[in-house]
Amino acid sequence: MSTTIVWLRHDLRVSDNPLFSSLEGTAALACVYVLDARELRQWAPEQSASRCGPARLRFLWQSLMALRGELLKRGSDLLVRIGDPVDIIAELALRLQADHVLVREEPGPEERAQLERLTHSLDQRCRLQPVESGMLFERGQLPFALDELPSSFSAFRRRLEHDWQVTDPRPAPLTLPLWPDGAPRGLPPLDQVCPRAAAWRPSDATSLDMQGGEEAARARLDHYLWDSNAVATYKTTRNGLLGADFSTRFSPWLAHGCLSARQVHAEVRAWEAEHGANASSYWVIFELLWRDYFYWAAWQEGAALFGAETLPAPDANLVAWCEGSTGVPFIDAAMRELGTSGWLSNRARQNVASFLVKDLGGDWRLGAAWFEHCLIDYDASSNWGNWRYVAGIGRDPRQHRYFNVLKQARHYDPQGDYVAHWLPALQTLPQGASRHQPWQAAPARFAAPLVEPPAWREWRIPALGGVEPVGPDE
Template structure:
């Protein structure tokens, strides 16, 4: 059997069912396809793949190729459209099957179907993974899963799941004859039309892409520093690399298996004991799983204006306030600092995400889908299920029947950035005004604020009054 192994958002060898299935092949051609459509503007005016995600992707591909080389293989990276590239490679090398992982998002699933149609009778074998559970692992059919997270978690935890991920193989089958002629270097970000991002000392994610970096972070957080044991107390932090696990970027592009992460978490608990912090990390991994099954169940409805509650109405406006939000020029310092960190580094804290998303929807009354698309372009840990599921949840049109999540931005600033350290880090124009005014520069005289070149917030919500400086 001669097979093509199609990598997508699963850039690892550890705990990879398609890799395992390929071990029995006489010849195996590992392939990743760089689809130019990812770089084109979508209906919301954003790219599917921005500069930070692209950098992380290229680093992950270099790491995957290195791991394959160590095992007697290589990664063939080809620009093009999968439904054209894959049949061409199959014909050129007389391959007999295509192995890949199944998809849950509508566009990616449609692409798999187009490839299958072009392959005709040649089998496209989809193996289920990239989540914690396979369909057979669920306690009920997918369409009967609870649509409220707390109920979903309770149902999942009724049975004991023992995760036994399979390690990366020590050796892989050789490439088909002549395949080495097609091997070429990766394009640069500049060649992709994205430019080169600068390294930023204040980044909360100073790590590299790829499976080696993912495994190193897993060991470090669970075993070396045991940062996981303080996770409950630190997870609302906004500065530095250690306030949270930072697993999400590697989980998003598949450099880290969620089953491996949970297996290591359980191993840690068996040695050091379970506590509220390890429970919290488990809950976050379950949230990711909850959104994956929500997407699989509802499909394209999740991406529509009314999302999963067509009878509810989220704001549908789009005006210059959306651009100000994107640029970090709203006049609300915590929001602006978070949005500038996102544009500069491709990563922001979970707390920051909730605040800026709520502010765009509730305070600025803008169309939530444009915010979700902006996140898709810029976040290095973009995952369609978690991103669009969280945005819909905050807009009050997700599957959970609870009311909209309302975040008082100034209250959040006072609680999670009490000394204005975060705001000072990302808004240098505010560093030289008194600390107690850095969250409320709109209280400064007009001439002073103009001299700082910081936008004035014209309307101050009444709900902010209790969190104003006492002197105001």
């Protein structure tokens, strides 16, 4: 009998999963997910924080339980283990006398190093077969060699949009090969893996409690496109801050592989065929292109994506930023949302990143590491690529990328509803700019911020009831 191991990583779905389309000749199949024990160890910038925080770990476990259910429906099962992925896969391959190990290709240097180690650890009769999965385009579809990847996203988009063809997503298999005789199976309870993650729940202030799994991903896709028709106005609402539908919120399911980019693309095209294409539907696909770009950039950059120097020790400013206690409501509200919900809008992510790097003088890598801990939708390529982009290093480097957070707050939260939602003490102040500068409006009750950069000058309000200046529109 031919036995195959499917080693699942960031591809926790059965639909449009090439790993389940590469099983010709397989008589027995073992599907395995290994949580790298390093994900649960202490991680910068706080010594009490792990790389994979409780919000993401809870979402991951929901996704694994949902995947197991889908596999059981098709005659298979799922084995989940915690430890060194290479050691566990190699031991299982030897135990089952496996002929093949199929695994999704990943751009991260740790994941690539794991495949190199596994190649040397497997028995000579067992073949390791990496498979491309989850993105809009495969390597062979790119109109350039990977080492010729354009240095900017704009150039990348122009090259792709000139003559692109996105492959249709594959349907889910109706059945899968039987589970190998004697192979272990099962998924440990989350409360045994991480009690904090098992007990974690998003704040009551959170507008959408996102649940892991392929069915939940499909429900969100259907809701955003077909039930709410929110996709029709995405371009005008995508910079929103409050509510469930100003953004697609597809990112958690894309990051864990409960949903593929091609599935999103196909559904958007189906919506366009019925309702007509517009700038908003295009913009959803535009964001998928950004995701592809960061993915291919990570392949090219390797370990340089994470910075080469030794990380500095966290300082008081960084801790205040992480906790949402900088004294700047627009920043603090966003960081409270991140810490208690595991998610943050793109507009808020750009502002808190710029504030840490440009206003507080913090190290961008510590900010990226904190996002890695907090975010449900953490994706190494997009997270570290975006942080490098805001910091003005790496690809398309520009040191002048600066977000004036007072200006941004006045533009995107003009009444102060967002900051008052996450910082209830601000509800005692009148709607408007005073909520973004409470140290000016009520200095006896609100402390001054950690910094007041010169760039804020024209956006400051006078202290205690003066006339607010009118700034130019952004």
